[in-house]
Amino acid sequence: MLTVSSYTVEQVKDPFGILTGERYEYLLDIEVDEEDELYSENGIYVRVIYRVEDGRTGIVRHEIVERSTDSLLDFEMEDEELEWIAVFCEEHLIEAGQD
Numbered sequence: 001m002l003t004v005s006s007y008t009v010e011q012v013k014d015p016f017g018i019l020t021g022e023r024y025e026y027l028l029d030i031e032v033d034e035e036d037e038l039y040s041e042n043g044i045y046v047r048v049i050y051r052v053e054d055g056r057t058g059i060v061r062h063e064i065v066e067r068s069t070d071s072l073l074d075f076e077m078e079d080e081e082l083e084w085i086a087v088f089c090e091e092h093l094i095e096a097g098q099d
Contacts, residue, residue, distance in 0.1 A: 002031075002081055003031040003032075004031075007027060007092070008026070009026045009027075009093070009096045010025055010096055021051050021052055021053025022051070023049055024096050025048070025050075026047070027046075028046045028085065029043070030044050038064065040067075040073070042068035044067055046062055046064055046065070048061070048089060052093070057089075058086060059082060059086050059089070062082070
């Protein structure tokens with residue numbers, strides 16, 4: 001199971017008004033077990049773009065990144081991991097100024 005050791009969240013500004021709804025960027029420092037395929041000795045974080053639009057919310061995009069090199073890792077997260085991250089994002093939306 002994933003554990004978030006620290007995170008940041010901020011609203012993504014859309015100066016051109018192209019995007020509908022509001023977007024938030026989360027950077028989640030993740031701790032994973034050494035047995036997990038996501039494990040990296042250098043640590044990982046997940047960059048998540050999260051959308052809020054017309055009362056609906058959800059992950060638009062996510063990337064798994066090696067912490068020390070900022071290199072994208074070519075791994076897919078399992079559905080239950082993505083669901084867990086979506087819940088985490090929803091629970092911490094207020095910290096980005098969203099009520």
